[in-house]
Amino acid sequence: MVTIRDVAKHAGVSPATVSRVVNGLVGYSEETRRRVEEAVTSLNYETDFMARGLKTRQTSVIGLLAPMVSDALASEVMRGVEEAAREQGYAVMLGRTGLQSVFIDGYLRTLRTYRAAGVILISAVITQETRQILGPNIPIISVAISDRSGSPSVSIDDERAAYDATRYLLSLGHRRIGLLAGDPASVFVAHPRQRGYERAMAEAGHPPVVAHGTFFYDSGAPGLDELLRQDPDLTAIFAVSDEMAAAAVNELQERGRRVPDDVSVLGFDNTSTAQHVHPPLSTVAQPLEEMGRAAVRKLLRARNLGPRIMPHSIIARGSTGPPAHQHPAHQHQPSQEL
Structure with a gap:
């Protein structure tokens, strides 16, 4: 052929x-x-994709499904997926499904009909039902999430990343650090990030202060309200998504609190949102675009489809600094953990 x-x-x-x-x-x-x-x-x-599929039992189509992630995060992953797919002569079929299983199942059945070369899920767990709908011949891999069960995935170590982020704030001299955590139902993202924060705080001998959001912007202000209700004297907020962090920055400034002079704010993901806030967000960087490319390469090789852990880094921008009247123990340099 x-x-x-x-x-x-x-x-x-x-x-x-x-x-x-x-x-x-x-x-x-x-x-x-x-x-x-x-x-x-x-x-x-x-x-012609269908004509080719009838002969080879596979078309040059890769499915990319984004059940419930922000546009900023999805677009970063999508850029990497599309670039890698086009380099190999594949087209990408995108499905924005939300969390409604009827839409997810519909896309999966369509991709099976098209004899897709593979399917990539953004921040979604591969379930047994998903595998059953796709059948045995279509490989599937998740990006930006890992369930630690050995399922095919490309992700960072979320717990270690949150631990490193909290240690960064501690290194600046902060002791009263609140966590704007993710949805408690998010077992494979929110839970490990909260564990990393709590482990770093425990090692430093400081109590955790936690409020939950949804990862999305509109949950940032209510989450901030809850954190400040628990401890009005917090000097730093660590939000487990850039969107919630951006909302926290805006809400703090609405209340007359300066960022970072009064309260430092640290985000997570390093999406475009992080640079569209004033001051720009310090954040935990996931290599989202490269994760998308890596997922395509793994799918098309159709082997070694186990989990792959990518490096993260802490990017220091204008939204973080030492607490008022204090100085960090040492000058921070953005770091990368492998």
């Missing part, structure tokens, strides 16, 4: 360029388009 690499070699271009031409995208000259189309015709290269 003729592959996209055969067409690329015949036309003297890269597989990514062939993919752009056959999918009607931009980024090439008229001469390049002509050479690629001539190569497609000469080699009888089939670009």
Whole structure:
């Protein structure tokens, strides 16, 4: 069977360029388009997904489902998925499903009908029902979440990342640090991040102060209210998503509290949201784009589909500093934990 690499070699271009031409995208000259189309015709290269699937039992489609994540986080992962997929001559079918299982199941059945080459879930656990709907021949992998059961995934170590983030705030001299935690039902993201925070606080001999949100912006202000009700003298807030952290920054400023002079705020994810706040958010950086690329590579190799842990880092921006009238024990440098 003729592959996209055969067409690329015949036309003297890269597989990514062939993919752009056959999918009607931009980024090439008229001469390049002509050479690629001539190569497609000469080699009888089939670009119809269903026709190819009938012959090979697999199409050049990768499903990308985002059940319940922020647009900022999903777009970072999506960028990496799409880039890696196009380089290999694959198209991406995106499904924004919410948490309603009927929509998730519908997308999965469609992808099975299309004989998708694989499915990527963003921040969602692979369930037994998911595997049953897809059948045995379509690999599936999750990104930005790991259930530690050995399921295929690409993620960071959430507990270690939250531990490192809390230690960073402690290193600045903060002792009264509140956690704006995630949804308690989020066993595989919210729970490990809370454990990391609580472990760091316990080691430092300071009591935890915890309020729960949903990871989304609109839960940030109510979560901040609860934290300050528990301890009005908090000097730092660690939020387990950039969206909640951004909401906390805005709400603190509405109350006349300066960030970071009165209260430092640290986020999580390093999405575009982190740089659209004033002051810009210090945050825990997940390599979301690279995680998307890694997920595509693992799917297409269809082997070694166990969990992969990626490195995280702490990025210091304007929203964090030492508590008032104090100085950090040492100058902080952004760090990376492997």
